Amino acid sequence: MPDGDEDAALDALLAERAVDPVYQPIVDLASGDVVGVEALARGPVGSPLERPDVLFAAARRAARLGELDALCRGRAVEEAYAAGLSGPLALFVNVEPLTVATRLTPFAASSDLARCGVHVVAEFTERDLTADPARLFAFADQVRARGFHVALDDVGAHPASLALMPFLRPEVVKLDLGLVQARPGPGVAAIMSAVAAYAESSGALVLAEGVENPAHLAAARSLGATLGQGFWFGAGRPASAILPSLEPPRLVPPWRRPAGPVARASPYAAVARARTPRRATAPLLLAVSRFLERQAAELGELAVVVAAFERAEFFTPTTRRRYSALARTAAFVGVLGAGMPADPEPGVRGGDLAPDDPLSREWSVAVVGPHFAAALVARDLDGAPRPAAADPDRTFDYVLTHDRPLVLEVARSLLARTLPTADVTEATLASSVGVASVPER
Incomplete structure (x- = not known):
């Protein structure tokens, strides 16, 4: 179908x-x-944009993905509410990472469903997950503040989904x-191990997609899934054809309370x-810092690295080269400092610290x-105006920890600061961004 015809069809669909x-x-x-349903977007039957992959590809080409996403999310919750979906069933709807804002005004129907006891779950696709994770995580906090849950889709399709899952x-x-x-192998075992570790520590539910026959069902159970989805259970x-006939499940999944804000x-x-x-003085801490960087390099595409350097000028040319090298393989690399630009090096996300941010005195x-x-x-105990590498007598109080919950608390707090301050003000809100529906893949 020519692009011009697709654009016209997309215009009509949105209107x-x-x-x-x-x-x-x-x-x-x-x-x-x-125990629930997932909402999947479809274009009008018989139209050139009926298939979701064609529909969303057309929206991307026309730079109208956010507009289409907003329409899909609205239609998903409206139809579910109109058909009488009620708790304790769950409604899963998808969110395109690149379309989210950092403030949330849900569609009325999503709040109505929640009041009916429905577990509304915003499902984030792994596609584009690393494009702007701080924005995505801020949006997820807003989703949870409304009492909704969050799901991470397509885990295992890309290493970034595993790396950013704890965030x-x-x-x-x-x-x-x-x-x-898939046939069992080292790759499947690595993903299974990472998911099991996260689920064990967090209490998250594990859901297997693509269950199409008894062998897939057995594989899903072996991988630790307690929930399943696929043509074996229904297309x-x-x-109107599915929701009114659903009965409450005999056992409700153990829904974890939504996580609090970072x-x-x-x-x-x-x-x-x-x-x-x-x-300790600076030389010891520099050695420890570089050791941690080497650990990140060994983790490769499964690594998330976030660092704070007090001021942008302390992110020296030598350090820049190291972090630029890390960014070529890691899932995410972020650096913070007063005056730090948004993109200090290719692939490195920067965050400018406010003058009163306590991080401006921390490394x-x-x-x-x-x-x-x-x-x-x-x-920093000295407040020296020079980078630590240039001042061997500079003194710090410090803690080195491998306690995973503590490390994640630190990393989440640092990563959240890579979101520009202007992006979290009411003046920059996008139009209504409740929960969204995108094509199944």
Whole structure:
């Protein structure tokens, strides 16, 4: 279909709100009960944009993805509410990472569903997850503040989803269909281990996608999934054909309480409350910092690295080269400092610290992988105007910790600061951004 024809068809679809969601059952693998549905977007039947992949590709080319996403999310919750979906069933709807804002005004129907006892789950796709994770995580905090849950979709399809999973803190982990349908091997085992570690520590539910036959069902159970989805349980159907007939499940999945917002307090103060600080001069801490960087390099595409250097000028040319090299393989690399530009090096995300931010007197390095976590947090005692490498007598109080919850607290706090301050003000709100529906893949 020529692009011009697609553009015209897309214009008409958006103007007429002609998106027809369908709903696919999500099943408890032990009981076989339907415990929820996922809303999937479809264009008008018989139109050139009926297929979701064609529809969303056209919206991307026309730079109208956010507009289409907003329409899909609205139609998904409206149709579910109109068809009488009620609790304790769940409604999963998808969110495109690149379309989210940092403030949230949900569609009325999503709040209405929540009041009916429906577990509304915003499902974030792994596609584009690393493009602007701080924005995505801020949006997830807003979703949870409304009482909704968060799911991470397609886990295992890309290493970034594993690396950023502890930062998004999903209440539901959705295993990519490739895992369920693949032959066992080292790659599957690595993903299974990372998901199991996260689920064990967080209480998250594990849901397997792509269950299409008894062998897939057995594989889903073996991978640790308690929920399943796929053609074996049913294809997507219109709301009127599936939702009114759903019965409450005999056993409701153990929904974890939505996670609270990420604190932006001093990382040093947070860690020092739990661990006794020590005192050292700059050379020792530089050696420790570089050791952590080497650990991140070994983790490769499963690493998240976030560091704070007090001021942008302390991010020296030598340090820039090291972090630029890390960014070529790691899932995410971020650096902070007063006056730090948004993109200090290719692939490195920067964050400018406000003058009153306690981080402007702190030096922190946090490295997180699925099975490794370490953070060095230090408080500057001298306030020297030069980088630590140029001042060997400069003194710090510091804590080095491998306690995973503490490290994640530090890393989340640092990563949240890579979101520009202007992006979290009411003046920059996008139009209504409740929960969204995107094509199944």
